[in-house]
Amino acid sequence: xxxxxxxxxxxxxxxxxxxxxxxxxxxxxxxxxxxxxxxxxxxxxxxxxxxxxxxxxxxxxxxxxxxxxxxxxxxxxxxxxxxxxxxxxxxxxxxxxxxxxxxxxxxxxxxxxxxxxxxxxxxxxxxxxxxxxxxxxxxxxxxxxxxxxxxxxxxxxxxxxxxxxxxxxxxxxxxxxxxxxxxxxxxxxxxxxxxxxxxxxxxxxxxxxxxxxxxxxxxxxxxxxxxxxxxxxxxxxxxxxxxxxxxxxxxxxxxxxxxxxxxxxxxxxxxxxxxxxxxxxxxxxxxxxxxxxxxxxxxxxxxxxxxxxxxxxxxxxxxxxxxxxxxxxxxxxxxxxxxxxxxxxxxxxxxxxxxxxxxxxxxxxxxxxxxxxxxxxxxxxxxxxxxxxxxxxxxxxxxxxxxxxxxxxxxxxxxxxxxxxxxxxxxxxxxxxxxxxxxxxxxxxxxxxxxxxxxxxxxxxxxxxxxxxxxxxxxxxxxxxxxxxxxxxxxxxxxxxxxxxxxxxxxxx
Amino acid sequence: xxxxxxxxxxxxxxxxxxxxxxxxxxxxxxxxxxxxxxxxxxxxxxxxxxxxxxxxxxxxxxxxxxxxxxxxxxxxxxxxxxxxxxxxxxxxxxxxxxxxxxxxxxxxxxxxxxxxxxxxxxxxxxxxxxxxxxxxxxxxxxxxxxxxxxxxxxxxxxxxxxxxxxxxxxxxxxxxxxxxxxxxxxxxxxxxxxxxxxxxxxxxxxxxxxxxxxxxxxxxxxxxxxxxxxxxxxxxxxxxxxxxxxxxxxxxxxxxxxxxxxxxxxxxxxxxxxxxxxxxxxxxxxxxxxxxxxxxxxxxxxxxxxxxxxxxxxxxxxxxxxxxxxxxxxxxxxxxxxxxxxxxxxxxxxxxxxxxxx
Numbered sequence: 121x122x123x124x125x126x127x128x129x130x131x132x133x134x135x136x137x138x139x140x141x142x143x144x145x146x147x148x149x150x151x152x153x154x155x156x157x158x159x160x161x162x163x164x165x166x167x168x169x170x171x172x173x174x175x176x177x178x179x180x181x182x183x184x185x186x187x188x189x190x191x192x193x194x195x196x197x198x199x200x201x202x203x204x205x206x207x208x209x210x211x212x213x214x215x216x217x218x219x220x221x222x223x224x225x226x227x228x229x230x231x232x233x234x235x236x237x238x239x240x241x242x243x244x245x246x247x248x249x250x251x252x253x254x255x256x257x258x259x260x261x262x263x264x265x266x267x268x269x270x271x272x273x274x275x276x277x278x279x280x281x282x283x284x285x286x287x288x289x290x291x292x293x294x295x296x297x298x299x300x301x302x303x304x305x306x307x308x309x310x311x312x313x314x315x316x317x318x319x320x321x322x323x324x325x326x327x328x329x330x331x332x333x334x335x336x337x338x339x340x341x342x343x344x345x346x347x348x349x350x351x352x353x354x355x356x357x358x359x360x361x362x363x364x365x366x367x368x369x370x371x372x373x374x375x376x377x378x379x380x381x382x383x384x385x386x387x388x389x390x391x392x393x394x395x396x397x398x399x400x401x402x403x404x405x406x407x408x409x410x411x412x413x414x415x416x417x418x419x420x421x422x423x424x425x426x427x428x429x430x431x432x433x434x435x436x437x438x439x440x441x442x443x444x445x446x447x448x449x450x451x452x453x454x455x456x457x458x459x460x461x462x463x464x465x466x467x468x469x470x471x472x473x474x475x476x477x478x479x480x481x482x483x484x485x486x487x488x489x490x491x492x493x494x495x496x497x498x499x500x501x502x503x504x505x506x507x508x509x510x511x512x513x514x515x516x517x518x519x520x521x522x523x524x525x526x527x528x529x530x531x532x533x534x535x536x537x538x539x540x541x542x543x544x545x546x547x548x549x550x551x552x553x554x555x556x557x558x559x560x561x562x563x564x565x566x567x568x569x570x571x572x573x574x575x576x577x578x579x580x581x582x583x584x585x586x587x588x589x590x591x592x593x594x595x596x597x598x599x600x601x602x603x604x605x606x607x608x609x610x611x612x613x614x615x616x617x618x619x620x621x622x623x624x625x626x627x628x629x
Numbered sequence: 630x631x632x633x634x635x636x637x638x639x640x641x642x643x644x645x646x647x648x649x650x651x652x653x654x655x656x657x658x659x660x661x662x663x664x665x666x667x668x669x670x671x672x673x674x675x676x677x678x679x680x681x682x683x684x685x686x687x688x689x690x691x692x693x694x695x696x697x698x699x700x701x702x703x704x705x706x707x708x709x710x711x712x713x714x715x716x717x718x719x720x721x722x723x724x725x726x727x728x729x730x731x732x733x734x735x736x737x738x739x740x741x742x743x744x745x746x747x748x749x750x751x752x753x754x755x756x757x758x759x760x761x762x763x764x765x766x767x768x769x770x771x772x773x774x775x776x777x778x779x780x781x782x783x784x785x786x787x788x789x790x791x792x793x794x795x796x797x798x799x800x801x802x803x804x805x806x807x808x809x810x811x812x813x814x815x816x817x818x819x820x821x822x823x824x825x826x827x828x829x830x831x832x833x834x835x836x837x838x839x840x841x842x843x844x845x846x847x848x849x850x851x852x853x854x855x856x857x858x859x860x861x862x863x864x865x866x867x868x869x870x871x872x873x874x875x876x877x878x879x880x881x882x883x884x885x886x887x888x889x890x891x892x893x894x895x896x897x898x899x900x901x902x903x904x905x906x907x908x909x910x911x912x913x914x915x916x917x918x919x920x921x922x923x924x925x926x927x928x929x930x931x932x933x934x935x936x937x938x939x940x941x942x943x944x945x946x947x948x949x950x951x952x953x954x955x956x957x958x959x960x961x962x963x964x965x966x967x968x969x970x971x972x973x974x975x976x977x978x979x980x981x982x983x984x985x986x987x
Binding site for chain 1 (some may be wrong): 634635636637638639640641642643644649652658700701702704705708709711712713715716720722723724726727728730733736737740741745792794799800801814819857884911913950952954955957958962963965966969970973974976977978
């Protein structure tokens with residue numbers, strides 16, 4: 121509300137951030153782990169006095185430099201660009217809180233660049249000890265970059281004691297700092313192994329190729345195994361609500377977790393198969409699959425981390441739509457539109473209700489929902505709800521579904537948003553009395569269930585269910601699906617809801 | 630609509646605003662120098678293709694080898710001032726960024742393409758032959774396009790009057806084309822950048838390519854000609870930019886603000902002095918005059934920004950909650966980081982050799 125919104129209805133900002141972030145982390149973690157891989161591989165070449173391995177390390181360094189310095193460096197800037205576009209208020213808060221953290225990271229970025237250039241261009245032109253020291257400086261600087269960014273990223277998920285003391289260090293060394301640092305470090309070593317795999321397959325000398333594939337495979341496998349307990353540690357220190365979301369209360373995390381699990385299994389299996397069962401084959405195709413699996417693992421982790429802090433962009437500080445938690449009470453009293461800078465309609469009248477509702481959608485919902493697009497489409501999610509049901513739903517949206525921010529504003533504004541989401545998007549009647557006059561069970565269904573599944577989707581499944589089974593399931597919905605919140609209505613309401621569903625399913629058992 | 634009503638509330642600072650201003654003014658010219666060297670190298674690598682003779686081919690080749698470094702350092706040295714400008718003016722910059730979101734995001738793929746093209750030009754120089762000149766032309770066009778988007782954003786962030794257009798066009802496709810200063814500002818930046826870039830090439834040729842006298846000679850000649858003639862042109866373009874400024878901003882440079890007026894006078898005197906040394910091909914003397922000139926120009930640019938923002942925003946009035954330890958740790962990291970960089974550069978064979986010779 122403090123900032124304008126970049127409004128591209130079909131392509132939401134969240135998806136853009138996810139795409140850029142996943143591509144970037146895949147390369148930037150490689151930039152860290154790859155540094156260690158290079159110096160240790162160089163040491164291996166020196167110890168074994170192998171010119172062939174040294175030539176491989178040199179070639180791998182070139183690939184590493186071209187990928188990490190160009191693509192990794194610029195996609196890092198891209199993340200900054202994208203988040204300042206999609207979440208300007210959050211970006212501003214992070215920049216202001218951690219400016220010297222970012223500045224320190226910039227110094228390490230500078231050291232990284234110089235070290236990598238010197239390392240690559242002095243291969244064979246510098247004595248071995250000094251060349252390796254340069255390699256170690258590169259790795260040290262790259263890992264310290266990770267160290268700095270890790271503190272700031274995890275602050276967004278678990279701000280910890282910063283919430284009360286606003287202290288830089290409390291925010292930086294927050295509850296998930298250490299597990300995340302370990303997890304990310306192991307992931308970065310795993311990716312270094314994966315990339316090492318890839319370049320090793322291009323080696324012409326069969327013996328050296330097999331040795332380096334094996335060497336890279338062990339790197340990837342050991343790091344992958346070590347990442348598992350640190351990942352578990354990470355999840356175990358999450359605050360209660362975030363922990364619940366990760367455990368399945370959020371439908372998007374449940375999906376991401378599944379992808380992660382499958383990717384990991386595939387990755388581990390392929391690595392083991394590659395190294396132990398088939399060490400002599402040329403396995404480039406297989407390695408591409410390994411890379412995709414690794415990307416899935418990494419991507420699922422990032423997606424989960426992002427989703428676990430919902431409904432906040434900075435946990436307990438700022439909602440995903442940029443509204444500060446500490447301002448909610450005041451805005452609820454004074455009205456959202458009056459406090460918003462980038463709206464045309466400061467007061468709601470009968471004539472501007474839909475337009476004002478659209479502005480409320482833009483500033484409170486669009487940060488996560490597209491309009492007819494392919495990520496969290498608001499049109500399909502609202503099609504089953506009447507104006508009355510939408511009003512009830514919006515009033516309790518955060519209580520019903522924790523990962524959704526509460527509606528923030530006064531009653532007239534809530535009504536305007538409900539009008540836009542029903543009459544504006546679906547030409548439904550704006551009739552306040554419709555719910556009272558209509559079927560009570562239908563109203564309850566629309567208020568509590570229709571945001572996720574319309575009755576037409578549910579009815580066919582219920583055809584074979586007895587009335588008793590429908591009724592008792594309402595007492596424990598999360599047992600059917602962890603993402604489904606338990607229904608908290610009264611016994612009478614549960615009866616009415618059951619009647620409606622059974623009737624719609626065509627049964628009268 | 631009153632433009633002030635659209636300006637977001639600025640977040641509080643963690644150190645006195647003067648620190649951020651100091652760091653911004655310290656690092657931004659460094660970014661400019663790297664960016665200028667990059668643009669100048671691309672331009673002259675291209676121009677050298679147009680002349681017959683091995684020394685011109687060799688000059689392009691030597692510049693090709695420098696390009697990947699220049700892109701990397703331009704990006705890195707751009708991060709620091711962008712960070713500090715985010716701290717002081719972020720609420721204004723993010724707003725203009727949202728207004729031109731599509732163009733702003735396109736900066737990244739454009740830079741990635743330009744960066745990889747620079748590497749292709751470097752690693753495949755001999756194979757490419759004269760076709761390489763088209764790669765340089767494309768890189769130059771891409772970099773100038775990035776500069777155009779930056780000029781749009783930097784001028785739009787200080788012009789809240791233009792922000793109301795978002796209500797009709799919220800899809801991030803707005804540029805600042807109606808701003809009377811835009812074209813002059815952009816051409817002023819480009820002319821200056823290419824001129825200083827020419828000087829950088831001359832310096833590189835004189836210091837690094839001295840073992841190839843014929844190549845060094847053409848490098849110095851083309852570089853200094855590029856610098857001197859573009860600086861002559863800059864006297865016209867710069868004056869034009871000055872005259873397009875809003876009267877109250879222009880007045881600052883005409884005695885209304887002592888510091889701004891001193892910047893202008895010193896800037897013009899330094900520019901005239903560089904013309905004398907430039908046409909005489911005195912590379913080092915010109916460099917010594919140009920580095921402070923770039924700093925003075927950055928200070929003037931900052932003064933223009935303050936002038937335009939005067940009715941709306943003053944960073945000195947943003948609330949401050951000081952926390953010293955992160956600032957101190959940054960300064961220690963900076964000193965340590967620079968020491969490491971210097972140590973690593975001293976390990977380079979070229980340095981080691983010259984140290985042994987000494």
